[in-house]
Amino acid sequence: MQYCTRCLNPENIYGGITFNEKGVCNRCTGYENYTNNFPTPAQRAEKRQQFVDILERYRSKDGSNYDMIIPVSGGKDSLYQVHIMKKEMGFNPLLVTFNHTFNTKTGVYNLANMVEKLGVDLIRFTPNPQLVPKLSRLSMEKFGDSCWHCHCGIFTFPLRVAHQQRIPLLVSQEKYYGILSAEGGLYNKVDPQDRLFGIRAEAEEMINEERGIHRKDLVQFMRPPQEELDEIGVRGICITDFIQWDSKEITEFLIKEYGFKTKGHDRTYDCYANAECHHCSGVHDYMRYLKVGHGRATDDAGIDIRKGLMTREQGIEMVKMYDSRPPADMKMYLERIGMTRDEFYAIMESKRDPKFWSKDESGQWIPADSVLNHPGPQEEPNMTFTRTENPVDEPDDEHLIM
Numbered sequence: 001m002q003y004c005t006r007c008l009n010p011e012n013i014y015g016g017i018t019f020n021e022k023g024v025c026n027r028c029t030g031y032e033n034y035t036n037n038f039p040t041p042a043q044r045a046e047k048r049q050q051f052v053d054i055l056e057r058y059r060s061k062d063g064s065n066y067d068m069i070i071p072v073s074g075g076k077d078s079l080y081q082v083h084i085m086k087k088e089m090g091f092n093p094l095l096v097t098f099n100h101t102f103n104t105k106t107g108v109y110n111l112a113n114m115v116e117k118l119g120v121d122l123i124r125f126t127p128n129p130q131l132v133p134k135l136s137r138l139s140m141e142k143f144g145d146s147c148w149h150c151h152c153g154i155f156t157f158p159l160r161v162a163h164q165q166r167i168p169l170l171v172s173q174e175k176y177y178g179i180l181s182a183e184g185g186l187y188n189k190v191d192p193q194d195r196l197f198g199i200r201a202e203a204e205e206m207i208n209e210e211r212g213i214h215r216k217d218l219v220q221f222m223r224p225p226q227e228e229l230d231e232i233g234v235r236g237i238c239i240t241d242f243i244q245w246d247s248k249e250i251t252e253f254l255i256k257e258y259g260f261k262t263k264g265h266d267r268t269y270d271c272y273a274n275a276e277c278h279h280c281s282g283v284h285d286y287m288r289y290l291k292v293g294h295g296r297a298t299d300d301a302g303i304d305i306r307k308g309l310m311t312r313e314q315g316i317e318m319v320k321m322y323d324s325r326p327p328a329d330m331k332m333y334l335e336r337i338g339m340t341r342d343e344f345y346a347i348m349e350s351k352r353d354p355k356f357w358s359k360d361e362s363g364q365w366i367p368a369d370s371v372l373n374h375p376g377p378q379e380e381p382n383m384t385f386t387r388t389e390n391p392v393d394e395p396d397d398e399h400l401i402m
């Protein structure tokens, strides 16, 4: 198995990877290129102005509609986006949330806190809570990933609102699969293949009469017809193309400015991300580990290594500590979807990537070649890793549907 010599990314990472002649992966070189895009305060101001100029073209002239849709989860990135669009730039956004129904108390608090403190309108869609376990189980069996309803919902529901309310602009913090597929500036090409990469399958493929998943249950998962989106002129724009995005700095600002709450996780050391879903860095991420041999701690350490906050050696320590750890929300998840632990592991059995996993003589799965076997080279001097502590006042292990 090949691993990036700078971060810890393996060759079987989802979405594909390339390595340069020094063995450095394209996510690492991409990060370098990205930070080089914002070199001086003057250039940063210029990029910001370009962004405002594009947005102004979409401002509702007579105030009879919203200026844009911002799909939000209630996490740090959505709060900071809304802060910029509403408070700093004075736009009138409509926030749209797809409720994945695996909410933490912290996430519900953060979403309400955002809407209240920034004074914005929000549409929150909750899918039928009896349907979600059926979809989750089917998604697990099909893709080894429990979250089709969430992947599809977060990309489809805002498009449906754009379609119904005739709001042509979607502002997003990351690549909005299927719509943000052109280069730079305004993204206007809706690419079905790109969308499928983000959501894994369109709703039609999830209809399963035997399991009680009917077409009528999946209305909000159906993408509006392309020609109708074209007629409205639906476009996407990615805020991070124009405004430098440093998640750590952003989170620390939001904690101070808005009382944003973070949440500890049992499968990674980073408490800044995924405060809104207990499942995302829990069972969902553990399934990824069972499939491909790496999890969120590999991602988080990679980000911190690229920023120079952590050495590669320290990153490997994090992977050793977290990636293989069974999640605390396993019992809660299995009860919700009506599955036994044995059934869970039996389904995952066929999903194991032979590039990472092999069986020992006793039939136990063992890593064939983990990152622990790839310690060097040490490019940076030993650094102290620091992260502002934002202690969570009460344990948050609740599972809230709404």
Ligand SMILES: [Zn+2]
Residues within 6 Å of the ligand: 004, 005, 006, 007, 008, 009, 024, 025, 026, 027, 028, 029
């Ligand atoms: Zn890398």
